[in-house]
Amino acid sequence: MSRVYRAVTKLKDLLRMKVFQALLFILLGLITYLVMFDNVMPEKINVSLLTPADKTIRAPQTVVDKEKTEQYKQEAAKDVEDVFTQKKEYAENRVDLISSIFDSVQEVKAELEIKQQEKAEKDEGDLPSSKTQIGTPAHAALAKQKLTGNVTKDLSDDVFMALIKADEQNFVMARDLTLTAIHNVMSTKIPASEVEPAKNRAAEQLKISSLPKDIKDAAIELARFAIIQNEFYDSQKSEEKVQTAVEGVEPVKILQGEVIVEEGQLVDRDIYRQLKLAGLLEEQTSYLPFIGLGLFILLTMSGLFYYFQLNKENTDKKQSQILLFSFVYLLALLIMKTVSLFQEAEYIDMVYFFPAAFAAMLIKVLLNERLAIAITIVLASYGTIIFNDGTASNLHIAAGLYILLSGAAGIILLYTKNYRAKILQAGLFLSLLNFLLILALLFIMDVRSLKIEFVFYIISALVSGLASSILTIGVLPFFETGFGILTTMRLIELSNPNHPLLRRILTDAPGTYHHSIMVANLAESACESIGANGLLARVGCYYHDIGKTKRPQFFIENQMNIENPHDRLDPEKSKDIIIAHVSDGVESLTKHRLPEEIVSIAKEHHGTTLLKYFYHKAAQQREDVKESEFRYPGPKPQTKESAVISIADSVEAAVRSMGNPTAEKIDQLIKSIIVERLEDGQFNECDITMKELDIVKKSLSETLKGIFHTRIEYPEIKKTK
Incomplete structure (x- = not known):
């Protein structure tokens, strides 16, 4: 493990420069591209025209069959019937025409009657003469003169002579019957082919008169x-109807997943054309999937690189996060690819065996929830490509949804990171959720499964959930040790009293050990009250005074029945010894490879505070004493945990030195210590707020009041003889 740690340290040193960070993500992108290269390679089918297909072939993508679509459009245009429009005004026009003929005849008859009357009056008194005959061809000619040539040329003289000779009653009846028959027939549609039958219908109506x-x-x-004829072909409306019919033809598509040819079916010319259209013939090569894969990986890797650049963590922590994220990502990607190689299984899709929540749970334990969500999204996206074997498309959407939702469920279920048993418990719950998720996806896709397939689904859900938790537990120690990451599990291990450093404090400086335990109780409660890491504060308190084990007798809590050595030393010398316990502690913790967070607490728990006792002692001895010489070297607390520990450390020591601590005295003491630290600027470099300091004060007060509560004073019982 020491070699791994050294190698990781060297890599972290390289990643201090952005150019190496960019190179790392480029390397990750290249590895990802190589892993998924064969998954996007277009499938080529060796088929020959007019030979049986050796297997069932499905369309890998949805394509439009333009030739078929055009054929259907032509057929639709041919099936459209011509549009004929009835000229309704023709009926009125023809009725008016015949009415005008009757009017002309009526005028001629009136003229003839006038002439006949005039002649009768002239011949009055003469010998009776023969009456002038009405209805002669000459009279017919007079009626025709009142009409146009287009009308008179198609009507015989007999028509006019008969009407002229008719008496008034028959003339009126003939007029009414003729106009009615014409109106009735002309009100109906009369195409060119139906003109003669229409004429006959009108004639039949008049024959019965x-x-x-x-x-x-x-x-x-x-x-x-x-x-x-009153119905004519309408070219405009006919063209519009044809256009509507053509536009109504839906494009003929070869849908993704659609069977183009069944196994053993003869590949005729139409099937061969469809195979060519779908891009499945061997002579065709498409580079678009490879370009698309490259762009997809470029986008995801660029997004991850940009996210890490926005990270506000310190340089060392950021490099650790980048390197750790990269290792977990590669491990999950290789597991995914390995599982996909067994896709030839008959009953089930192998994606359901993939431990989809493994990377998400591991990243959440080691780093944070945001990065856990990020790696889940990335792996789900790549899963749609890696598990596409056996699907018609290069993207297996159901696989991506399964990985995404299972990973998200793992993040949610891992609500605590304190114990490995909780991870295993989360894996069991995850197995149940995985099975329900699989059923949901199958039902949505309307997949009809056999009973044996449901057995495989149950097994795959169980394997996926348990494998996620087991892998997380299994690889966690390697990442913790290799990267020096402080996790909750690591903190619990460090809190074990059998740890060599804690045993050393207990044996060499028992007073310091008791002081550390008391400070730990105070700091843990206070940190948890403001949302800080209480467990980190407790463990940090256990080790914060480890430097006192080098010279335990120089610290008052370890001076049991011995003379205080500082009484015989100069204030400057005493100051150096007291301040040295910080650097000695940091050196010891670093030597034993304790996490950086623990080392920082030991380094920051005194900040740059003043050793008042020795400063005033030195000031009494000489006048040119500088206050800066009697301050701790720092740094000041950088985190909320360090700030709370610094307060708890001073409060515990101060309360222990009180003769008769009461609730009021404790409250006043805590308040004065916090105010003093604020005025001294000790919290200027951490993000603790005034409200949180007030909460810390109340928490410390409640805890100390519980420790130093009032006890009953038992009376001494005197023995009697």
């Missing part, structure tokens, strides 16, 4: 003349 034969024949001829 009681008109004299000559007038009836004239009416029939007029009706037949009036009936014409």
